[in-house]
Amino acid sequence: SPVPLPVAHIARNMGLARQSVQRIVNLLADRGLVRFEINPHHQRAKLVVLTQEGRAAARAAEDRQRPWARDVAAALGPERVAAALEVLTQMELLLEGAAGTRDEDIREGARV
Structure with a gap:
């Protein structure tokens, strides 16, 4: 990200689990591709900076x-690219809805 963000925000933006993103960010930090800076808004949630x-x-x-x-x-042409984008956008919305339902079930103690 061009703007420093905490791992939790990066994960949310990508639709991924925070723990998964943290592992990747740690590997990137080990390789010197990112560094951590103090977050003035949240002491424990360090900012990830390229x-x-x-x-x-x-x-x-x-x-x-x-x-x-x-x-x-x-090669595909603008019409097919637009159609693919529409399908992928619809899939994303459906998957987000399914994930939200699953999260609600977990919070309510239901088995999934």
């Missing part, structure tokens, strides 16, 4: 991804 090396790695990944993404989009 290092200079992390920004360079992110740019390199984007540079490698951009040509093949452009080629795939061109």
